[in-house]
Amino acid sequence: MKLRELEYLVAVDEERHFNRAAERCFVSQPTLSGQLKKLEDELGVLLVERTRRRVAMTEAGKAVAVQARKVLTEVKTIKEIVQAFDDPMSGELHVGLIPTLAPYLLPRIMPGIRTQYPKIKLWLHEYQTAVLLEKLRRAELDLLILALPVDSNDFSQLHLFNEPFQLAVPKDEELAKQPIITLDELSDREMLLLEEGHCLRGQALDICFMAGAQENVGFHASSLETLRQMVGEGMGMTLMPQLAVPAQQSGQDRIRYLPFADPKPSRHIGMLYRRGSYREETFINLQQQIQQAMEQEQK
């Protein structure tokens, strides 16, 4: 069996037309015809039904085509492995991030990454933690950036930074007049939280529990920005991760963001990848680049 034959089969499966399939493979139609027949002979099964007017895949043909694609993908990975050895900061990388982090973190780190490592091509994906972990396991993603810890043992992790929370309160709330706040002051207050599925919800719940605050069970926001709007409407207060807090607050803002006194509640942001991934060097470089960008940010 030859890889080229598998490419021909996949092309025929996708084009349903010998001439177009041959064109796509940059060979003549008789070549493709012959090679496909050879593959069928070797496997001892008819893969493609050639009626004069249309091309149809047999059941076996469909199944083999699916598997052929898998083979070709794994072959492509060989080339990527070699490329990564040649220059760890080149090639394609599928990165997954959680929704409460991606829109605030990416603008801060992407410019630096692009200038520092122009040869690396990042594909960015946004999902909640559970989905990210599953996609990492299935190798649909190469690297995750999310809140740690997560319960999963067969991944390696790299620390990035701690992200403190601030309290977002409506401007005309009494608390809004303070310059700073302590956890104790939240005791018995009600907080707006994200809906089920966001890890930020769990982290906020933990802090609420420690502070003795309650969740407003009547409201559940589906995103951090919706949540922010609700605070702006005066519906209540919430915990906002640092990166989602505007850099400077103007007098017109309907929301005040109060930093916490020590000990500041925070969440731990880090990276996760499959243990033993050949891209480890790439990830460590990215870790340093991101940490550097975030330190810059602090100033």
Add this chain to the structure above:
Amino acid sequence: MKLRELEYLVAVDEERHFNRAAERCFVSQPTLSGQLKKLEDELGVLLVERTRRRVAMTEAGKAVAVQARKVLTEVKTIKEIVQAFDDPMSGELHVGLIPTLAPYLLPRIMPGIRTQYPKIKLWLHEYQTAVLLEKLRRAELDLLILALPVDSNDFSQLHLFNEPFQLAVPKDEELAKQPIITLDELSDREMLLLEEGHCLRGQALDICFMAGAQENVGFHASSLETLRQMVGEGMGMTLMPQLAVPAQQSGQDRIRYLPFADPKPSRHIGMLYRRGSYREETFINLQQQIQQAMEQEQK
């Protein structure tokens, strides 16, 4: 890139010796030498370090060899797919079973499968449910036989049979004199159970809860046979799945097995496989074969 070249690399990786590797691939040593060099040229990396006295893989070589093995495995799967289309009841099949079922079910079904489908080669694996599911997902296993339901959506399932429980009690226990038992009679009694991890433990706990019985928290058996020994020692009673109950009970047995009156508590045994697996037909045939064997058993 050619599949043959990948085979050569894998052989060199495993033999660390060009002559032996060539022999294993049924080619001459110069052929293997040349083809391997061609692969290195194409990838642009040194894969194997040839010092005069020993052969060593470079880091890139190791990584590529690992991936090459993956490619070759996927190619092998193509042949298996075709074989399964040609004759669904041939080829290799990796079957996973839970430990509280395997030793009692297999002797009842394997003889029939072997005579009915001699061309199929079964590899049997025994793990607890969580491990089985992970291995099925990773395609290390093709088919599971376990207690349903399990919480997993991307698998298909086939029903096999319901397995009633019986109550195993020490012979000199008062209950042992009854010919039959009802759930109510277990109320407030203490039961011996399996340790954490066995799905049977969860099923038994559910039944205990319904019956108002308690778990003896001082004891946890690691297998059903250990549990049986403990009952024999007069330490307490337990729920025993039907298949683990001896066919005939002699007077010397230190354990009595009491069937339940209706509604009999039972567990649901079924098969699980990856949705859309090309072996579906194989699985359905096996399902029928097993059900037939179990009906025979009933008589």
Add this chain to the structure above:
DNA sequence: TTATATTGATAGGAATTACCTATCTTTAAA
């Protein structure tokens, strides 16, 4: 030191094969 065995590389040639162009056959539509 010198002979010998081991191991991978190189050279040159034969067999195979993947591919091309040109042509044929069959079918559906004009």
Add this chain to the structure above:
DNA sequence: TTTAAAGATAGGTAATTCCTATCAATATAA
């Protein structure tokens, strides 16, 4: 009946895989 479309067939060529024979370098034994 003709024409167009689509896949199969034929024959020839260039590339490639593999062989045998041989070489070069090293380690071990005499």
